[in-house]
Amino acid sequence: MTYTYDLSMRRFSLMKSQPWEGIVVHPGGTLLVLLAITAFFTVPLAIRGLPLDNSPDTLLVSHDETLTEYQEAMEIFGDDRTMVLAMKVDDVFTPFVIKRLRALTRRVESVPGVARVVSLTNVDRTETVGDRINVARLIPARSTADELKRIADEVRQDRFIVGNLVSRDQRMATVTVFFAPKIGADREKAAVARIERIVQTEFADESIYFVGLPYMDYRNDIHVTRDLMRCAPLAILLIVVTFFIAFRSWQGVVMPLGTVSVGLIWTFGVMALMSKPLTLVTMMLPVIIMAIGSSYVIHVLNQLSLSVRELNPDALPAARRVAVVRALRFIGPAVVTSGLTTMAGFGSLAFAPIVGMRDMDLFSAVGVCATMILSLTLVPAWFLLWLPPLRRHTAAGTSYSFREKALNRVATLVVQRPGWICGIVLLGTIIALIGTTRLNVDSDLLAFYPEDSAERIGARVVRQHLGGAATFRIIVDGHRPGALQTVEALHAVVGLQRFVETLPGVDSTMSIADLVMRSNRLLGSGQSDDEAIPSSQQRLDALFVYLAEAASVDDVPMKFISDDGQRAQIIVRSNLFGSRDMDAVLRRIDGWSRAYLPSGLTAFPTGLLVLLHRTSDGVAVQQARSLAIALLLIFIMITLAFRSLRIGLVALLPNVIPIVFFFGFMGWMAIPLNVNTSLVASIVLGLAVDNAVHLIRRYLRCCQDMANRRLALTHTLRQTGGPIIFANLTLVFGFAIFAFSTFIPVRIGGLLSAMTILACFISNIIFLPVLMNSRVMEAMRKALIGEGKTEPVGPVPDV
DSSP states (O other): OOEEEETTTTEEEETTOHHHHHHHHOHHHHHHHHHHHHHHHHHHHHHHOOOBOOOGGGGSBSSOHHHHHHHHHHHHHOOOOEEEEEEEOSOSSSHHHHHHHHHHHHHHHTSTTEEEEEOTTTOEEEEEETTEEEEEESSOTTOOHHHHHHHHHHGGGOTTTBTTTBOTTSOEEEEEEEEOTTOOHHHHHHHHHHHHHHHHHHSTTSEEEEESHHHHHHHHHHHHHHHHHHHHHHHHHHHHHHHHHHHOSSHHHHHHHHHHHHHHHHHHHHHHHTTOOBOTTGGGHHHHHHHHHHHHHHHHHHHHHHHHHTSOTTOOHHHHHHHHHHHHHHHHHHHHHHHHHHHHHHHTTTTOSBHHHHHHHHHHHHHHHHHHHHHHHHHHHHHHHSSSOOOOOOOTTSHHHHHHHHHHHHHHHHHHOHHHHHHHHHHHHHHHHHHHTTOOBOOBSGGGSOTTSHHHHHHHHHHHHTOOSEEEEEEEEOSSTTGGGSHHHHHHHHHHHHHHTTSTTEEEEEOHHHHHHHHHHHTOOOSSOSSSOOSSHHHHHHHHHHHHHHGGGTOSSSOOBOTTSSEEEEEEEEOOOBHHHHHHHHHHHHHHHHHHSOTTOEEEEESHHHHHHHHHHHHHHHHHHHHHHHHHHHHHHHHHHHTOHHHHHHHHHHHHHHHHHHHHHHHHTTOOBOTTTHHHHHHHHHHHHHHHHHHHHHHHHHHHHOSOHHHHHHHHHHHHHHHHHHHHHHHHHHHHGGGGOSSHHHHHHHHHHHHHHHHHHHIIIIIHHHHHTSGGGHHHHHHHHHHOOOSOOOSOOOO
16 A cells, blocks of 8 residues: 655545545535535425324234234224223212213313213113103213112113223223324324313312323323433433543544434434334434444544544644545444444344334434444544544553553453353353243233333223223124124124133123123013023014114214124223233134134134234244344355455354343343344344454454464454444443333333343453454464555554
8 A cells, every 4th residue: 555645735645545535635525515415304304394103003014914904994893092081989970970070071072183972971871661762861961869879770780881981880980082083193192182181170189090092192202202302312411421531522522423413314304205203113213323323433533533643743734634544444444344234233124014113223224324424424524624633642540541451451361261251151152042942022012101100000990990901803704794683693792702701811892792682671572581682583683773773872882793794893801911911812712713603704803902912923033034134134244344254254153142142131031022122133233243343354454463463462452442342332321321211111122232232342352352363263364464564553542
């Protein structure tokens, strides 16, 4: 390599360094180009903004047969996105409580976006008087205490009222809110917010609890906004502290902070252009991009500082530019390789069927690409224009001296005790592999929230009095019009209901069969058991005619059979929020349906909780697939970068073992694998290989300059160990910031990521040098030594 520069003309040329010439010759122009790109991404971000979509729908498989079944069920039977306001009192059937319940019902009805509200105060009852059928309010206005007591006795055996509108112990009443069809997420959340304000201001003296998906979506927006306001400043503080300690100058703080900020603008600009919102999963993006971008900037700034330090303080700008090009030529390929491997880790999930997971990994890869480009363009251009160059003066006895001694001890340990290190790694791997056999897959929607959250408390209180707050549907399909309007079919529906009610976690069921039996009793069946399916088809046909006519009075708040009589739904109330418990129940329902339903009838469960279970089922398969893709892509990239299969394996092994530790730890600690925790392995693998790339590249360079293996290894750790320490500390603490999140899976995912990154760092700083110093790389070392010194390695860097 030859360098020539003409100091008088302030021009220079660096052979084989054309990619960097434009940056160092025209740093101002580089900044203008980057400013224009930033402005381009800022425009859609400013115009469209970045909306929030924290619905559990983002955790579902986007293209799946079960999703199609769910959508068809909503088309036929209506949306299951209802919200319930549960009022807890000493006795529901008292004049004061009924008055307050009626007032609450009317106030909620007046909220824009609410289509219908159902409570004890506005449902009707049907009674026969001779040959006439009278329809009137269940609870007339100005009912006396005695009248309310009589009504309370009458409704105790009504399955449509007890467990839905009032608890069996009559200490809780509900107001069920149905929102307008196709209302849209924003209008629905605005309606929920207004209802919450009404309850907090006008009904503050009552104990009222909220349950239902619309309320969870609304609260999720609040939680995500709060998390962003809490975690983003902590991430910024982390960057400031880390870079100030690393470089001991404010230039070393402002430069990386500005770089990652621009990277965020680019990433969010792409999201705005694609009309992608922040979700329960992608809310982690800002902190992740800041942490990853900071690690790239650390390596680039370290190499720039190292190269410039070799110059005389009074060196002319041309000499400074030569030094910058030398730095970029060395660190550039390593940063690009690291960036590509990290993008491969994220990109391995870019085709995942789960919407939130796919978006998270796609835009994480975009953010990594943006910060990688900026670290190699914005940072050196800024570095050249901001004079004097970054320096750090370190006195003896400071932390630098301590770090240098520690890294020297690591080198000594690697050279003298390689067998011990390999033995410990092998033992730990065996223990971890045993732990992986205990790993389980489980997604619990309610477990997103802390025990003391309004969501958990509401679900717990409602279950104590009314039954489970987790509802799902069982669709019974007759595959022809009128198939579910026969005596045989309704008996089959009743049989399925009775079986489902025996399953663990299920509290109650309701179907068209219950409505038919209720009507049969009201109209006088003449059978020994009035509360029964009619024995004749003629009687049943008459009841369906009656039900069709009575539907206009809103006697029943739900639709239980399709208009053509081909399909019917069973509403199941349960406490099955976890996918493992749901899986056991769904398997038994499927088995019973196949064995006992009459020929021509089939049944399948559906609903949001069922879809989440299906998603959870796919997480394990998707995890194995994405990890395999990530390993293959990373191995190919490293192999191509170093032109050696052997180096590809050496770089990968120390980072695969901590991933095994991660899964083993989850198994031993009974931490379930879900959408959030499944992201950790692929993401961390891509991040951790960054350490190996920088260490191996520096080691190969040192081997060119010195024949002594121990000296080359010691020099490698001293030169690259500092940046790796600070880069990994940034990543560890960056992910650990998620411990302050409201959402439990996000907390766990963040802490697991931090722990795994720390394990990868330890493995790379101790186990990787053992491999580099072993016979595995002997042939390459000899080849490099044979080439001779091609470029000075330089002094030990400050970082």
